[in-house]
Amino acid sequence: MSTLSIPVSVPSPYDDSEQLRKAFEGWGTNEGLIIAILAHRSAAQRRQIRDAYAQAYGEDILKALEKELTRHFEKAVLLWMLDPPERDAVLANEALKKWSSGNRALIEISVTRTSDEMFAVRRAYHARFKRSLEEDVAVHTSGDFRKLLVPLVSSYRYEGLEVNASLAKSEAKMLHEKINDKDYGNEEIIRILTTRSKAQLLATFNDYNNEFGHPINKDLKADPKDDFLFALRSIIRCIICPEKYFEKVIRLAINKMGTDEYALTRVITTRAEVNMKQIKEIYYKRNSVPLERAIKKDTTGDYEDFLLALIGEDA
Amino acid sequence: MSTLSIPVSVPSPYDDSEQLRKAFEGWGTNEGLIIAILAHRSAAQRRQIRDAYAQAYGEDILKALEKELTRHFEKAVLLWMLDPPERDAVLANEALKKWSSGNRALIEISVTRTSDEMFAVRRAYHARFKRSLEEDVAVHTSGDFRKLLVPLVSSYRYEGLEVNASLAKSEAKMLHEKINDKDYGNEEIIRILTTRSKAQLLATFNDYNNEFGHPINKDLKADPKDDFLFALRSIIRCIICPEKYFEKVIRLAINKMGTDEYALTRVITTRAEVNMKQIKEIYYKRNSVPLERAIKKDTTGDYEDFLLALIGEDA
Numbered sequence: 001m002s003t004l005s006i007p008v009s010v011p012s013p014y015d016d017s018e019q020l021r022k023a024f025e026g027w028g029t030n031e032g033l034i035i036a037i038l039a040h041r042s043a044a045q046r047r048q049i050r051d052a053y054a055q056a057y058g059e060d061i062l063k064a065l066e067k068e069l070t071r072h073f074e075k076a077v078l079l080w081m082l083d084p085p086e087r088d089a090v091l092a093n094e095a096l097k098k099w100s101s102g103n104r105a106l107i108e109i110s111v112t113r114t115s116d117e118m119f120a121v122r123r124a125y126h127a128r129f130k131r132s133l134e135e136d137v138a139v140h141t142s143g144d145f146r147k148l149l150v151p152l153v154s155s156y157r158y159e160g161l162e163v164n165a166s167l168a169k170s171e172a173k174m175l176h177e178k179i180n181d182k183d184y185g186n187e188e189i190i191r192i193l194t195t196r197s198k199a200q201l202l203a204t205f206n207d208y209n210n211e212f213g214h215p216i217n218k219d220l221k222a223d224p225k226d227d228f229l230f231a232l233r234s235i236i237r238c239i240i241c242p243e244k245y246f247e248k249v250i251r252l253a254i255n256k257m258g259t260d261e262y263a264l265t266r267v268i269t270t271r272a273e274v275n276m277k278q279i280k281e282i283y284y285k286r287n288s289v290p291l292e293r294a295i296k297k298d299t300t301g302d303y304e305d306f307l308l309a310l311i312g313e314d315a
Numbered sequence: 316m317s318t319l320s321i322p323v324s325v326p327s328p329y330d331d332s333e334q335l336r337k338a339f340e341g342w343g344t345n346e347g348l349i350i351a352i353l354a355h356r357s358a359a360q361r362r363q364i365r366d367a368y369a370q371a372y373g374e375d376i377l378k379a380l381e382k383e384l385t386r387h388f389e390k391a392v393l394l395w396m397l398d399p400p401e402r403d404a405v406l407a408n409e410a411l412k413k414w415s416s417g418n419r420a421l422i423e424i425s426v427t428r429t430s431d432e433m434f435a436v437r438r439a440y441h442a443r444f445k446r447s448l449e450e451d452v453a454v455h456t457s458g459d460f461r462k463l464l465v466p467l468v469s470s471y472r473y474e475g476l477e478v479n480a481s482l483a484k485s486e487a488k489m490l491h492e493k494i495n496d497k498d499y500g501n502e503e504i505i506r507i508l509t510t511r512s513k514a515q516l517l518a519t520f521n522d523y524n525n526e527f528g529h530p531i532n533k534d535l536k537a538d539p540k541d542d543f544l545f546a547l548r549s550i551i552r553c554i555i556c557p558e559k560y561f562e563k564v565i566r567l568a569i570n571k572m573g574t575d576e577y578a579l580t581r582v583i584t585t586r587a588e589v590n591m592k593q594i595k596e597i598y599y600k601r602n603s604v605p606l607e608r609a610i611k612k613d614t615t616g617d618y619e620d621f622l623l624a625l626i627g628e629d630a
Binding site: 147155156159162187195 | 434437438441445446447448449450453461462465466469470471472473474475477502506510511512
């Protein structure tokens with residue numbers, strides 16, 4: 001569930017645009033007003049504001065925001081203003097441009113979105129970057145990562161809940177054998193993780209646990225520093241419980257020496273309207289501190305206010 | 316362009332359904348009437364007839380056709396009645412169930428459809444088979460074929476006409492090197508053929524030709540009996556000129572000892588409303604015989620009449 005709070009009576013997109021224009025004009029920018037408006041509008045309403053602003057002032061509001069805002073606040077607002085598929089396309093592209101094997105944005109986007117959402121991302125990627133997502137993944141990655149990520153971003157998983165129990169059993173066994181042989185980049189592991197439906201994979205992971213006495217991810221921790229194992233574990237965690245996965249990304253982003261604003265912004269802007277409520281609950285259970293308090297401690301200024309507004313806790 | 320002839324004034328789908336019902340009833344089936352109606356309706360009109368028939372008689376017209384018709388005629392009419400994405404999904408599934416490395420239906424569908432059409436096929440595959448297409452491809456194929464076909468059916472190629480000339484040059488060189496080393500299943504060959512846009516690939520193949528003095532497909536004929544080389548050549552032919560590719564499929568289907576009705580039916584039912592006119596023209600140029608005459612010589616009865624109607628030549 002969403003953490004966004006939207007006023008009962010929302011001004012027209014033209015009125016919102018006018019207020020935002022005022023916030024940009026004159027001496028200094030009125031960041032508070034920008035947050036008060038944009039952090040309390042749905043994706044569809046923000047899209048209408050973008051259109052209305054362009055019509056009224058002949059300028060893309062994203063360009064105006066870019067001019068007026070700075071640093072982490074700017075980055076967060078700009079991401080927030082994009083349509084969800086376009087935002088994911090931008091995040092995927094950024095991850096590829098500065099590709100490192102420890103980056104998990106690409107995995108996160110490919111696995112936690114629905115099949116149709118992910119297809120919309122690929123379509124948005126065409127429109128914005130004039131190339132296909134899989135094309136860029138193939139060019140920027142190599143070795144086992146390429147073998148894993150190209151099918152991962154290209155897959156269109158079946159989303160029915162049907163499960164083939166004997167298939168789950170045989171594929172759990174297959175996964176166990178390959179992992180046991182430390183053959184992590186094996187094509188059967190990749191085939192299973194990238195093509196099977198999430199319902200089928202959950203059954204396979206359960207079977208693995210039942211049959212071999214511990215979760216599959218425990219066996220994938222043989223070398224905690226190995227980025228490829230980390231990638232496999234991330235895929236599995238995103239399938240088993242995306243909310244827990246996101247809680248952990250936020251936790252690590254906050255607990256780091258020096259906050260990881262890149263991860264914090266990514267998760268909050270992409271999840272606020274989806275399942276941020278559950279992520280917050282899990283965060284509280286896991287850390288005994290409300291996420292709001294953790295964010296207040298770790299961030300400052302307009303960036304802090306904006307994130308808090310998105311997770312439902314206005315300053 | 317389509318070869319379908321649709322009457323200026325088309326009866327309502329209910330009237331068509333009533334006529335078809337009459338064609339099914341009584342002593343023997345009136346195949347002529349079935350052809351006179353169904354071979355002269357567009358995909359959208361056939362869909363309306365399916366809906367109207369189900370509403371009027373509480374039965375799927377496909378079931379009725381299955382009961383009334385036989386052999387190649389039945390197969391052709393049933394394929395023809397499916398919505399194009401569902402038809403392609405069925406053809407892909409059939410190709411996989413009786414998978415042989417010489418089968419080219421899967422390649423043909425993946426490469427000659429537009430990116431959005433191919434995505435619609437994947438969606439139809441979910442609905443009909445409760446699995447993803449790439450999942451079935453991965454299960455039914457192995458080795459180099461799996462490495463090639465999984466990304467091929469999963470790709471969502473960029474369709475803009477922009478071409479990067481220096482990229483075309485470097486990838487033409489890369490292709491030449493790998494082919495020269497007879498390393499045909501090399502991951503770079505597969506990456507280039509499965510992810511690059513068709514416009515970019517055309518530039519790359521032109522560059523290959525200019526740089527190395529002959530078309531890339533000539534170098535892929537080293538062993539004419541090798542099915543993997545045949546698959547690579549088919550992909551390239553489908554990219555360079557799908558109409559020429561289809562002409563050859565028809566030519567071989569007709570020239571075989573014993574007509575290859577599977578291929579003939581597939582190409583005519585899937586291409587009649589798309590580019591059959593161009594395919595017929597190329598056929599005539601290449602064989603000095605009109606396609607109609609070749610089909611008349613090679614097929615008989617209702618099957619013959621139906622194919623002729625689809626290619627615009629009623630008996």
